[in-house]
Amino acid sequence: MAESSEEVVEKLTGFGKDIYGKVDDLKSPTFSYPSKGLNNVFYEEESNLLKQGGKSSTRSFLNLSHSRKFMQTLMIGARCKDLLQESKTASIREMYYQLKRTLPGKKEENTFEDQTESDSCVEDLERMMDVLREQLHLNADKSGTLHGNVIVEDAGDTIDCSKQGMGGYAIPSNIERIDIKSVKADYALVIETSGMGDRLKEEKFDKKNNALLISCGGQPSRGARRLVHRLHRQFDLPIYVFTDGDPYGYYIYNVIKCGSINLAYLSERLATPDCKFIGMTMSDVDNYGLEKVTEKLKPQDEKRIKEELSYPWFNSEEWQRELKSMLKKKVRIEQQALAYKSLSFVADEYLPTKIDSRDFLP
């Protein structure tokens, strides 16, 4: 279970006290944080997660090349503590604007020149404190929708996600603030495109199959990933991921399953290693006669596939076969290409057959 707001405030206060202590002791104020970047990320086979390594970096106030970043990190930490104590949240863009000002006596120098500076300190703080930015009361943009038998409590409202029309429940940016009261479903289907989400909703796939439909509208937001994680962890709900049959769809699956390189330090909170991949695959093209509705691979697609072939998290026999088959056929296939068979084919045949026969990729 995640830390309470009080515990996060305590962590931030401890961070500040530690700095003050060093000043009182006439020592150089410094702090350490886990290093970022690919060379501090590894794939842990047993957990099936991308994880942060053990390397750490130090920032020292008295080192001229550190002092700007040192000040920025402390400014953000202090403002996050205010947010927590005021029970407010801010977007990371608002945080940037909140703290942007001219340094006293320095006409041309600002605390932050652009948002990449503040965003990078936010990531450092997440790493240092080992909390989600949402626990620091910082939000990312929201996207994605949920349909199905879930009751959530969100900002004082009780929402029955099975009664949300075609629109659905809009997944909020900050999942830490919602309370999932009940889940009555056999599994959740995570869908790459909102077009396919609309199709399955129109076919009443959620009701007929007692399933949750989570439409991402492309790369899933942090909110959507965290929601999937919580649905699986708290309610033991099986998760099936349904993307386009192309290297970008496979990357989306991968991020949901193992985490991302950028946010490797959050994999244990954002990723869902037990999820399964339901499609689209190259065997679908053969099995369902979809050759006519494939699209030719572009050079950058082939390059991406070759990269994925070398990733340890695509190391399984099944994924190697899939990726090699794609390179050999030189085609990709979109999930909406199933409409070639008939509009309801995906809901009446494709998905139920795969789920019944447990025809998944790992």
Place this chain on the structure above:
Amino acid sequence: MAESSEEVVEKLTGFGKDIYGKVDDLKSPTFSYPSKGLNNVFYEEESNLLKQGGKSSTRSFLNLSHSRKFMQTLMIGARCKDLLQESKTASIREMYYQLKRTLPGKKEENTFEDQTESDSCVEDLERMMDVLREQLHLNADKSGTLHGNVIVEDAGDTIDCSKQGMGGYAIPSNIERIDIKSVKADYALVIETSGMGDRLKEEKFDKKNNALLISCGGQPSRGARRLVHRLHRQFDLPIYVFTDGDPYGYYIYNVIKCGSINLAYLSERLATPDCKFIGMTMSDVDNYGLEKVTEKLKPQDEKRIKEELSYPWFNSEEWQRELKSMLKKKVRIEQQALAYKSLSFVADEYLPTKIDSRDFLP
């Protein structure tokens, strides 16, 4: 009021019968449709709308350069008629995949090579039939959320949009299928970024001001534009648009207000000429001391502003002054930059003051 499904089916049937009639009379099968492109679009000052002109084009089956497009348009018209009669909808991508196949006896030639071909026929059909694609049961991707005192009926569910937590009601792609049962609000605020939408929801702006909050998450979807149009038309609801203070924000306002060049034939159904622009403006920068949180214009921003200066729909004294002031200051300002004052400034002061004093751009 929009045509019923039966009336749209009748229009499509009439289109088909007309072609059959020509064949029976041994005449060349042809059909006419309003021409597309900038040279058939004009700005109508009295209605404040971008409109389609009177030029038309003809496609003739016996003209070799027309026959492919002729066949494609008929295929899509016929499939739309099926959709309407089956009470199904399809995304425009599904429509493409539904109809893609190899022409008999032509190993290398497909009915449609890519989706741009089918999308362009969909637009021709909308123009010819004078209906929305949603009335042809074709959907675009959904995006945007709604918060506030609105009750909608959507796919058999009755949804109270004032009780949707932080997430909100996800605006569906096809607004023709929802029934707006009641609206109890003083006005609707249409917001460019979802981050600002989250801010206003967190500040309970909707409840405190009896307002609807419509967050677009960037360029508003067709669904969001159509919803705004219907809220204004059916319920006489004032519409205030709140975007970044930059040429892209102003373009978003413009599309909501007057329509877009691309979809000029739909302006009367999608646009809301009575809406007002609430901000951000260059005077905000002076009035609220926001100089420190502006961003420098890039060359492409300046180019875009100069284009907008020449558009007749930005011809008013107020907009000319605004655009020229932006060129002179050489800066733009984002809506979330208001966080510089304080997180709640936008909700407690900025918006209420503007609305009370009716400080809008036309």
